[in-house]
Amino acid sequence: MPAALPPGCTGEQVLLAEHTTFRIGGPASLVTVEERGALAELVAGPHRWLGRGANLLVGDQGVAEPVLRLGAAFAGCSVLRRLGGRATLAVGGAHDLAKLVAFCAAEGLAGPEGLAGVPATVGGALRMNAGTATCWLLDWVARVEVLLPGEPEPRWLERAALPAAYRSSGLPRGTAFLGCELELAEDDPVRLKATATRLKQAKAASQPLALPSAGCVFRNPARDLPAGRLIDQLGLKGARVGGAEISPVHANFIVNPERRASAADVAALVALIRRRAWDERGVVLEMEVEAWACPDHLQRHPRELAAA
Numbered sequence: 001m002p003a004a005l006p007p008g009c010t011g012e013q014v015l016l017a018e019h020t021t022f023r024i025g026g027p028a029s030l031v032t033v034e035e036r037g038a039l040a041e042l043v044a045g046p047h048r049w050l051g052r053g054a055n056l057l058v059g060d061q062g063v064a065e066p067v068l069r070l071g072a073a074f075a076g077c078s079v080l081r082r083l084g085g086r087a088t089l090a091v092g093g094a095h096d097l098a099k100l101v102a103f104c105a106a107e108g109l110a111g112p113e114g115l116a117g118v119p120a121t122v123g124g125a126l127r128m129n130a131g132t133a134t135c136w137l138l139d140w141v142a143r144v145e146v147l148l149p150g151e152p153e154p155r156w157l158e159r160a161a162l163p164a165a166y167r168s169s170g171l172p173r174g175t176a177f178l179g180c181e182l183e184l185a186e187d188d189p190v191r192l193k194a195t196a197t198r199l200k201q202a203k204a205a206s207q208p209l210a211l212p213s214a215g216c217v218f219r220n221p222a223r224d225l226p227a228g229r230l231i232d233q234l235g236l237k238g239a240r241v242g243g244a245e246i247s248p249v250h251a252n253f254i255v256n257p258e259r260r261a262s263a264a265d266v267a268a269l270v271a272l273i274r275r276r277a278w279d280e281r282g283v284v285l286e287m288e289v290e291a292w293a294c295p296d297h298l299q300r301h302p303r304e305l306a307a308a
């Protein structure tokens with residue numbers, strides 16, 4: 001824990017396994033930010049941002065830097081105005097993405113229903129430009145409120161200033177995402193709810209949602225080559241190291257079925273997949289899941305990896 005926390009935040013010692021969907025990760029100082037006034041001091045030193053922990057693999061020894069998360073003061077969601085069949089919505093970075101999807105569908109505001117089933121906070125989803133086969137969160141963002149690295153105060157950036165790409169907001173590492181405004185068109189709430197339900201059912205039918213994981217481990221190497229299909233073709237479904245398993249349901253998921261996998265177990269499976277993809281198909285698989293304090297071979301070229 002930092003020796004003295006600024007006013008407007010609270011701190012606690014936690015196991016990050018309790019704050020990540022993988023249920024893996026060692027100890028850390030978790031600081032919840034409740035007031036904007038606390039931000040400048042907190043980000044002046046080393047730190048990491050945590051959302052819902054749905055895209056993270058955290059090392060078993062934990063992390064030394066304070067881990068920051070936005071508190072309830074950043075969790076608002078409200079319609080600012082409606083005009084000519086369109087609406088502007090303000091959403092805080094700590095707001096749960098699933099609640100945003102449900103709110104928009106109920107209000108008859110189209111777009112976010114395409115993200116049904118993606119576990120995230122809005123801040124984490126902005127940072128990752130969370131998306132599905134049909135859309136990205138940044139498709140509906142009009143502007144974002146961010147604290148850029150090295151700047152003392154938050155500011156708003158128009159969507160056009162974000163060089164967004166697949167699973168990336170395009171803003172520099174260390175940017176804090178405090179919230180956003182969405183521009184949405186009005187639509188039939190019944191149709192929007194039906195779409196959200198259908199997308200969630202499709203995910204449940206094709207992904208191991210009942211087991212701890214961090215979603216898809218690897219980025220798709222090409223539009224016509226999903227990483228899951230490649231790993232399946234390599235015959236790796238069901239492979240295990242320790243408590244970690246390549247899901248028999250969806251090969252781009254590594255799962256932690258008995259909640260006893262270590263980060264090292266997952267890292268060994270990642271190394272195995274990357275080495276086989278390189279050796280047998282000449283494909284370099286890049287991780288989509290972000291690794292904190294994990295073995296450095298996760299970042300090395302697969303040709304350097306010894307047999308796992």
Ligand SMILES: Cc1cc2nc3c(=O)[nH]c(=O)nc-3n(C[C@H](O)[C@H](O)[C@H](O)COP(=O)(O)OP(=O)(O)OC[C@H]3O[C@@H](n4cnc5c(N)ncnc54)[C@H](O)[C@@H]3O)c2cc1C
Binds near residue numbers: 049054093124129
């Ligand atoms: C079962 C399952 C299914 C999934 N399906 C999808 C899918 O279909 N599409 C998809 O895109 N993703 C999917 N994911 C991955 C995950 O949902 C997304 O990456 C999501 O955006 C992570 O949000 P988070 O709040 O959990 O962020 P975290 O995992 O906590 O953090 C992810 C990154 O964002 C940073 N971050 C978090 N909050 C902030 C903030 N306020 N300011 C600055 N940086 C921040 C973190 O430092 C880290 O770099 C899935 C995950 C699971 C477990």
